Amino acid sequence: MALYQATASAPVNIAVIKYWGKRDTKLILPTNSSLSVTLDQDHLRSTTTSRADPSFTKDTLWLNGKEDEIKAGGRLETCIREMKRLRKEIIEDKDASAPKLSQYKVHIASYNNFPTAAGLASSASGFAALVSSLAQLYSLVPPVVSPSTLSLIARQGSGSACRSLYGGFVAWEQGELADGSDSLAIEVAPQSHWPEMHALICVVSDTKKGTSSTSGMQRTVETSTLLQHRIKDVVPARMAAISTAIKNRDFDTFARITMADSNSFHAVCLDTEPPIFYMNDVSRSIISVIVEYNRLSVERGEGYKAAYTYDAGPNAVIYALEKDIKEIIQLVLAFFPQTAGDFKDVLGVFGGAAKDVNVHAKIPQGFNDKVANKWEVGAVKGLIHTKVGDGPRRLAPEETLLNAEGFPKTLA
């Protein structure tokens, strides 16, 4: 009996032009286009194995080893159903000899190598990995099916997930059609275009957030007048300007637009009734440090060298170029000391030395250190240094998360 199974991994993405608001909540169609940087899945990733088998009695998904209910009419069910539909239409209806995998139930096991539902975009990598593993299982891969087509389905799992179907710099075009068939992800530039783009994630909290993105953005759509200005006048110009900045590898412009758009997104949250606050005092201190750092950089004649951005939570993501990231990590350590041993120097900024990372804390000459409090250990619970990465990967059969019987393996 043939084994129909595939394992894929998919990356997280962090938007620089934020998606916030739906015009269709069922199809997940946004009120504005958005743009993100795909982060390296060597560091943060979701891995998913999908198996189709005639002996399975129901579609089942285990997330981090625990069964996640596939609710009728819910997002998981929609993604699985749409992938089966594509399999039938594109493969089975055209080739009578193709196995009828669309008729079999699937067992799916997924694992996130970072905290789930903690504002680290697990829903983005999670639904991208789900769709990618099913696409490989069903032979829905290029040139037969493009990542943009798969993004139409990942979008229905979680809007931001559609952007994780590509590596590099990715736009989600809002589209105009009522059926959502033009609301998809496109590649603005591949990872190889600007590999020097690094990101420092400052984990301020890794627990579940108060107001989910899904409910928060709907409240904003219903109550914020500022959102209308953002949708009509602000985002379209920024989408064009940041795409050009990326194409020109113009970090100064990229940084200015990224920070302005994070601020705009949090402003519409504040303009929501009742208001939504995602950032906290630690988040705001990080902003003050970056603002002062950029002031100094401009004074030195170097332009902006760091860009903060915040999603629906207090965690900061700081984008910077490789040449500047060491200075920025040193500066962050000076204000937000780390628990010894917590910072994994995966990209070797400090030569991979295993000593207490806080010894590297350093404030550049001319930096006004009165702009922010120096916080105690634990205010920023962790620093994850990563960089722009590639799109979903096909993994080798031995990387399967399912055992011989089709149930999740217990991971060591």
Ligand SMILES: Nc1ncnc2c1ncn2[C@@H]1O[C@H](COP(=O)(O)OP(=O)(O)OP(=O)(O)O)[C@@H](O)[C@H]1O
């Ligand atoms: N690997 C996965 N496979 C399938 N679904 C997943 C996976 N990881 C996360 N999800 C889904 O995404 C949900 C978490 O999404 P949520 O938006 O609450 O958090 P987040 O993505 O970490 O935060 P944010 O999107 O605001 O950055 C989970 O409850 C689960 O339904």
Ligand SMILES: C[C@@](O)(CCOP(=O)(O)OP(=O)(O)O)CC(=O)O
């Ligand atoms: C602030 C954001 O991270 C919001 C992400 O929202 P989600 O994609 O998590 O929302 P749903 O479509 O309801 O699942 C901005 C962004 O990623 O563009």
